[in-house]
Structure formats: structure tokens, C-alpha cells
Amino acid sequence: MTTRRTTACMGILLTLALSVAPVQARTVYRCVRDGTVSLATAPEPGSRCVARQFADDAVKLPNLWGSLGVVSGTLYEREQDGRTVYSTRGLPGSTPVLAFTVATPPGEPAHAGLGAIGKPQLDRYPNQFRAAAKQHGIDDAWLRAIAHAESGFDARALSPKGAQGVMQLMPDTAREYGVTDAYSPVQSIDAGARHLHALLRRYQGDLTLAAAAYNAGVGAVTRFGGVPPYRETRDYIAKVQALHASYRRALGPGAPLAAGRAVP
Secondary structure, three states, X not given: OOHHHHHHHHHHHHOOOOOOOOOOEEEEEEEEEOXXXXXXXXXXXXXXXXXXXXXXXXXXXXXXXXXXXXXXXXXXXXEEOOEEEEEOOOOOOOEEEEEEEEXXXXXXXXXXXXXXXXXXXXXXXHHHXXXXXXXXXXXXXXXXXXXXXXXXOOOOOEOOOOOEOOOOEOHHHHHHOOOOOOOOHHHHHHHHHHHHHHHHHHOOOOHHHHHHHHHHOHHHHHHHOOOOOOHHHHHHHHHHHHHHXXXXXXXXXXXXXXXXXXXX
């Protein structure tokens, strides 16, 4: 491997900060697909990508991964639209270049949820919850339980940590799912359902781990090898579990219950 190519690969490995072309500003794409993050020097087909630009002489390179704990993977090279691009996702036609490990910031415990346990509120956005649950293949009762715990169905809710709307989406999460108005119940519920679907896929249907990641982040779940030892998160999970049971009784028989487990 030439020195120039080695420099490019190492830059991509750390933050995809460098590209092959000798330009004054770098563009890196943070791409999300099925709840997984990759970095690339061009938009990835099939992923939702957001471009980030920064100068060659930037004193501090941005963290484009987010708070994912320790990220290990492989840097790939492939031809796309007649030029060589690099990506940390192994798309068809890719050639492995090198393996890497990156430590990302740990993040902070999320809030315990703004909603209080109470009677099921079946009259709050019933059509939106029913449609989002059906479209994204998750339990309607669980989706409502998350919304109830997160915001109490307050479309204008804003947490001290910056989470917004019915599903209390953090700004980065909202952008990943194409939300243009975080306070729109329709957009918030749909994006929240998609995010929960991605988390369920990641954790093989484990409702407890999916709820923990929704509250505290994937990085925290990865770092602790399960439910983080945050009181906020453990209280949140207990609240969601109680609400889920309540909504299932109120809604009657529905989709099969995904696998969950008790908080240790």
C-alpha cells in the first residue's frame, strides 16, 4: 500500500477525515441503515446519509460515530460511480483494506422519562400508533408504552437533555430518520417506531435491551454488556414494562410479544 493510500485509510479509520483527492475541505458521510452506523467518503446506496464537512487544517477532528462505545470493524474499498470510495460497511463489490478499532465517547445517562405511570390513554394519536406499529412490525402496546413513559404523549415535550416530541427523539436520532419537525406527532411516532424496530433487530427481539438502548443509547448497552447500571435507565425500563402490560390488557390480543427479560 502506498504512503498516500495508507494516510487516506488511516484518516477514514479514525473519522474518515481524509479522502484521496487533494482538496481543502473534506466531506464525510455518516450513514445509517437498520440501526447501524457507517462512515464513508460517498453516500452509501440503501443507507440514509448525512454529509459533514471540515477543513484540512482543523485542530480537532469531529466524532462522527456518536456514542457507540468501542467500535470495531473493517475499512472497505470499492468503485462507485466511476471513482474509488471508502466505507466501513461491506457493500457488494467491496474489498477489505484493514481492520480498525475506535473508542467513541461514552455519552451520558438519559432521563428517566417525562411521563408518569397511569391509566392507558388509548385516545392519544390512535391512528398514528396503529399505523406505525403495523408498518414497522412492532407491538402497538409496546410502542404506546414507550411514548407514555417518554413524554406522556405531550407533542411539545422537551427534556433537559434535549429530547423532543411524543417519542422524545434526540436531535441526531431525529435527523437520522429524516424528521423535519420533531414536534410533529406523525413524524415523531413514525421515526420512534423505526428506531425501536432497528433496536429490536439489533437485540434479537429483546424488549428490555431495546428499551435500555432507547433510553441510554446503544453505546451504553454495549459498554456494560447489557442494561446500564444507571438508576434513570432501570427506573425507565420498569416504567415501560408496567405500561406495556397495561396497554396490552387495554388493547386486547395483538401481535405476538417479543422476547424480554427482567432487569438484573
